[in-house]
Amino acid sequence: MKLRKTCLSAVIAVFILFGFTAGFGFDFSELENAVSEHTLGNGLRILVMERHDAPVVSFITFANVGGANDPKEYTGLAHMLEHMAFKGTMDIGTKDIDKELPLMKIEDSIFYELRAERKKGRLADSARLADLEQAFAGAIDSAGEFVEPNAFDHILETEGSVGLNAGTGMDMTIYMMSLPSNRLELWMAMESERFYKPVLREMYRERNVIAEERRQTLENSPFGRALDEMKAAAFLAHPYGISIVGHMSDIQNYTRDAVKEHFKKYYVPTNLILAIVGDVKPNEVFELADKYWSRIPYSPKPEELATIEPEQKGERRVELEDPAQPLFGACFHIPSSTHPDWPALNATMDYLGQGRTSLLYENLVKDKKIAADVGAFAGYPGNKYPCLALVYAIPSAGHTNEECEEQIFIEIDRMKDELLPVEEVEKIKARAKAAFINGLNSNMGLAMQLASFENKYGSWRELFKQLDRINAVTPEDIQRVAQEYFTKNNRTVAKLNTI
Numbered sequence: 001m002k003l004r005k006t007c008l009s010a011v012i013a014v015f016i017l018f019g020f021t022a023g024f025g026f027d028f029s030e031l032e033n034a035v036s037e038h039t040l041g042n043g044l045r046i047l048v049m050e051r052h053d054a055p056v057v058s059f060i061t062f063a064n065v066g067g068a069n070d071p072k073e074y075t076g077l078a079h080m081l082e083h084m085a086f087k088g089t090m091d092i093g094t095k096d097i098d099k100e101l102p103l104m105k106i107e108d109s110i111f112y113e114l115r116a117e118r119k120k121g122r123l124a125d126s127a128r129l130a131d132l133e134q135a136f137a138g139a140i141d142s143a144g145e146f147v148e149p150n151a152f153d154h155i156l157e158t159e160g161s162v163g164l165n166a167g168t169g170m171d172m173t174i175y176m177m178s179l180p181s182n183r184l185e186l187w188m189a190m191e192s193e194r195f196y197k198p199v200l201r202e203m204y205r206e207r208n209v210i211a212e213e214r215r216q217t218l219e220n221s222p223f224g225r226a227l228d229e230m231k232a233a234a235f236l237a238h239p240y241g242i243s244i245v246g247h248m249s250d251i252q253n254y255t256r257d258a259v260k261e262h263f264k265k266y267y268v269p270t271n272l273i274l275a276i277v278g279d280v281k282p283n284e285v286f287e288l289a290d291k292y293w294s295r296i297p298y299s300p301k302p303e304e305l306a307t308i309e310p311e312q313k314g315e316r317r318v319e320l321e322d323p324a325q326p327l328f329g330a331c332f333h334i335p336s337s338t339h340p341d342w343p344a345l346n347a348t349m350d351y352l353g354q355g356r357t358s359l360l361y362e363n364l365v366k367d368k369k370i371a372a373d374v375g376a377f378a379g380y381p382g383n384k385y386p387c388l389a390l391v392y393a394i395p396s397a398g399h400t401n402e403e404c405e406e407q408i409f410i411e412i413d414r415m416k417d418e419l420l421p422v423e424e425v426e427k428i429k430a431r432a433k434a435a436f437i438n439g440l441n442s443n444m445g446l447a448m449q450l451a452s453f454e455n456k457y458g459s460w461r462e463l464f465k466q467l468d469r470i471n472a473v474t475p476e477d478i479q480r481v482a483q484e485y486f487t488k489n490n491r492t493v494a495k496l497n498t499i
Contacts, residue, residue, distance in 0.1 A: 028464050028467075031049070031440070031446075031464070032461065032464050034049050034050050034051070035047060035048065035049045035450065035460065036048045036049075036050075036282035036286075037460070038282070038286045038289070040269065040289060040290060040293060040294055041294060041298070042269040042270070042293070042294060042296055042297060042298040043268075043269045043270035043298055043301070044269035044270070044272055044273075044274065044289070044293050044296070045272075045273045045274070045454065046273075046274045046276070046285065046286065046289050047273065047274065047275045047276070047447075047450045047451065047454060047460055048276045048277075048280060048282040048285045048286075049275075049276070049277040049278075049446055049447075049450065050278075050279075050280065050281070050282065051277060051278055051279065051443060051446075052279050053279075054278075054279065055180055055181045055182070055279050056178055056179070056180060056181060056278050056279060056443065057178065057179060057180075057181045057184060057276060057277065057278030057279055057280050057443065058163075058176070058177075058178040058276070058277050058278055058442075058443035058444040058446075058447045059176065059177055059178070059179070059187055059191070059274070059275075059276055059447065060174060060175070060176050060273075060274070060275040060276075060444075060447040060448055060450075060451045061174070061175040061176075061191060061195075061272065061273075061274055062172060062174055062272065062273040062274075062275065062451035062452070062454075062455055063172060063173040063174070063175075063266065063267060063271065063272055064171075064172060064266070064271045064272070064273075064302075064455055065078050065081075065172065065173055065266035065267070065271065065302075066078050066168060066169045066170045066171045066172050066173060066244070066382065067079065067168065067169070067170045067239070067242065067243070067244035067246075067381075067382075068170045068171060068238075068239045068240060068305060068382060068384070068385065069239075069266060069302075069305070070239065070242070070246065070262075071258075071262065073250060073253070074246075074250055074254060074258050074262070075242050075243070075246035075247050075250045076210065076214075076243070076244065076245050076246015076247070076250060076251055077246070077254070077258065077259065077262045078168050078173055078244070078262070078266075079168040079210065079244055079245055079246065080203075080206070080207075080210060080246075080251075080254060080259060081173070081259060081262060081263055081267070082166050082167070082168045082173050082175075083206050083209070083210065084198065084200050084203060084206065084259065084263075085166065085175065085194055085195070085198065086150075086152055086153060086166070086194075087152070087198075087199065087200065087201045087202055087203075087206075088148070088151055088152045088194070088199055088201065089152075089193045089194055089196075089197045089198065089199055090197045090199055091193075091197075092148075092151050092152050092155065092190070092193070092194075093147060093148050093149075093151040093152055093199065093201060094146055094147065094148060094199070094201070095145075095146045095147070095148060096146050097146075097199075099146055100143060100146035100147070100199075100201065101199075103139065103142050103143035103146065104143050104200075104201065104256070106139045106142070106143075107136070107139045107140060107143055107204060107256075108255070108256050108257070110132060110135050110136045110139050111136055111204065111255065112255065113132055114129070114132040114133065114136055115253055115255070117129050117132060118253070136204075140204050140205060143201070143202075144202065144205070147201055147202060152190070152194065155190065156177065156179070156186075156190065159179065159180075159183050159186055160179055160180045160183060161177045161178065161179050161183075162177070162178045162179075163176060163177055163178050163444065164176075164177040165177070168244055169244065169381075169382055170239075170240055170244060170381050170382030170384075171382040171383065171384035171385075172384075172452075172455065174448070174451075175191070176444065176447075176448070178278075178443065178444060181278060181279035181280060184280055184284070184285065184288065185288055188288040188289060188291070188292045188293070189292055192292040192293045192295065192296070193292075195267055195272075195296065196295050196296050198263065200256050200259055200260065203254070203256050203259065207251055207252065207254055210245060210246075210251050211248060211251050211252065213245055214243075214245045214246070214248055214251065217245065218243060218245065219248075222320070222322040222324035222325075222327070222496055223324075223327055223496065225320065225322075226318070226320050226327055226329065226494050226495075226496040227329060227390075227392075227494065228243050229318045229320065229494065230318050230329055230331060230492055230493075230494035231331065231380065231381055231388065231492075233316045233317075233318045233492050233494075234312075234316065234331055234333070234388055234492040235309055236309070236310065237307050237308070237309050237310060238305075238307050238308070238309040238385065238386075239305070239307065240309075240381055240382060240385065240387060240388075244381070264299075265302055266302055268296075268298075268299035268300075268301070268302070269293065269296050269298065269299070270298070270299065270300065270301035271301050271302055273451045273454050273455055274289065274293075274451075275446075275447040275448070275450045275451035275454070276447065277443040277444070277446045277447040277450070278443045305385065308386075309333070309386060311333075312333055312489060312490050312491075312492075313489060314488075314489050315488050315489060315491055315492070315493065316491075316492040316493070317492070317493045317494075317495075318492070318493070318494040318495070319494075319495045319497060320494075320495070320496050320497065321496075321497050321498075321499045322496060322497075322498070322499065323498065323499055324496065324498065325394060325395075325496075325498065326394070326395050326400070326401050326495070326496055326497055326498050327392065327393075327394055327401070327494075327495070327496040328392060328393045328394075328395065328401040328404045328405050328408070328493075328494075328495055328496075329390060329391070329392040329393075329493070329494040329495075330390075330391050330392075330405070330408065330409075330491050330492070330493045330494070331380065331388040331389065331390045331391070331491065331492050331494075332388065332389045332485050332486050332487075332490050332491045333386060333387075333388060333485065333490050334378060334386065334387060334388065334389045334485050335386050335387075336383055336384060336385050336386050336387065337379060337383035337384070337387075337456065338456060338457060341477075341481050341484075341485075342378070342383075342469075343432075343469045343470055343472065343473050343477075344473050344477035344478055344480070344481045345378045345389060345481050345485070346378055346432065347425070347428045347429065347432065347473050347477075347478055348378075348389075348415065348478050348481055348482055348486075349376040349377050349378045349389055349391075350376075350428050350431060350432065351415070351420065351424070351428055351478070352376040352391065352411070352412070352415070353374050353375050353376025353377075353391055353392075354375070354376060354377065358374070358376070359411050359415075360374040360376065360391070360393070360407075360408060360411060361374050363407060363411060364393060364404060364407055364408070365396075368407065369396060369399075370395060370396060370399040370403045370404060370407065371393040371394060371395055371396055371399070371404050372394045372395070372396040372397075373393070373394045374391075374392065374393045374394075374404075374408075375390075375391070375392050375393075376389070376390065376391045376392075377389070377390060378390075384456065389485065389486075391408055391412075393405075393408060401495045401496075401497065405493070405495075412482065412486050415478070415479065415482040415486075416479065416482045416483045416486070418479075419475045419476065419479055420475045420478055420479070421475070422475060424475075425473065425474065425475050425478065428473075429470050429471060429473060432470045433467055433470055433471075436466055436467065436470070449463050450463060
């Protein structure tokens with residue numbers, strides 16, 4: 001039996017996209033030559049790309065710290081720090097810092113007593129717990145009276161910022177925004193200030209926001225919970241098995257001192273990258289960076305994680321029951337994104353389950369009609385370290401997880417046994433190249449990619465070798481990675497069964 005062929009319309013769309021991007025000047029040599037780099041004396045790396053089409057500039061602050069770096073008892077701390085970065089500084093976000101700081105210390109002292117009593121478990125004094133809870137709530141309210149809510153955001157938005165946001169992954173934390181180019185110095189001043197003199201105000205209130213986020217994404221989301229338990233079963237040693245948002249008990253017991261220590265360890269200049277793309281001059285950027293960012297003292301770059309996930313020796317299974325739509329998922333251990341097999345693995349997952357012309361969609365959704373949706377992708381839940389390739393299916397009404405499981409594994413085995421036609425692989429590579437180039441079609445996209453490749457490979461120049469990596473993939477590569485990684489002993493299966 002021949003493997004699935006991509007429909008002509010999808011191929012035409014890819015070539016239209018290539019023509020469109022080419023028409024807008026995506027000459028890689030020009031892009032590469034437009035990048036300037038500089039390292040401050042404290043180790044901060046700065047990448048600047050000049051693009052003078054419009055008087056705007058996009059900024060990325062890339063912190064080489066994510067959920068995988070969270071310490072024990074403080075899972076989710078990287079995510080917590082992302083929230084805290086918007087709470088302001090000694091000058092921004094406060095009505096009176098001299099009055100606010102002593103009240104924050106009172107918050108901390110009461111919470112330490114409350115935390116110690118909670119740790120006694122069933123032996124805790126219930127009356128003392130109640131008194132401490134009341135005193136703690138009062139201390140939070142007292143400190144809150146001196147807070148100017150959202151002051152940091154408000155200043156930037158007033159000055160024309162667009163896309164002010166941040167995100168935490170397992171491997172990194174990213175802060176982003178775009179501003180008119182005549183606000184370059186404002187960004188330098190404010191962005192450096194929040195990492196130079198952060199004030200972790202409203203931390204105890206913000207814990208409640210994060211706890212609610214956990215409830216929404218995991219505890220009250222059957223799909224989220226199923227996938228979370230699947231990756232926990234897949235990773236016995238590596239912290240990729242722990243949710244980015246953290247365990248609920250950890251969230252409720254964060255201390256400000258622990259957050260400060262995590263900040264001091266990871267938010268150091270040697271662990272940060274600034275990527276700036278737009279209507280700027282590199283020399284001006286570097287002068288302003290020296291003026292504002294050099295205030296942060298040098299500190300050695302934190303060591304990378306030493307934990308290595310042991311080889312999986314047999315299939316693992318997780319089953320949950322919930323009055324929700326069923327879900328089938330299977331994940332396989334694969335190498336990190338800098339491994340030579342990564343492009344072939346991405347091609348495999350594209351062919352298997354990405355889009356309406358993919359193998360699984362055509363067979364399970366369109367032909368057999370046993371699934372309402374399917375998908376496949378590599379790099380779960382991160383990709384800096386060896387990670388997972390994930391395949392999933394949502395059974396359609398009247399069909400089961402078991403039917404989807406059987407057909408998914410049949411199709412995976414077929415990829416091991418049969419070489420994909422060369423023309424099919426060329427279509428896969430065309431889609432990958434189109435997606436890659438399209439991701440460079442904006443200042444923000446370029447800044448994000450420059451910072452990411454600088455962090456991942458140690459050189460932003462590796463960004464411009466990505467098309468060569470994609471072009472090098474062959475049908476034999478796809479078959480080989482399917483045979484090597486997509487085995488029964490290397491997989492973890494999860495089922496969410498309806499009750």
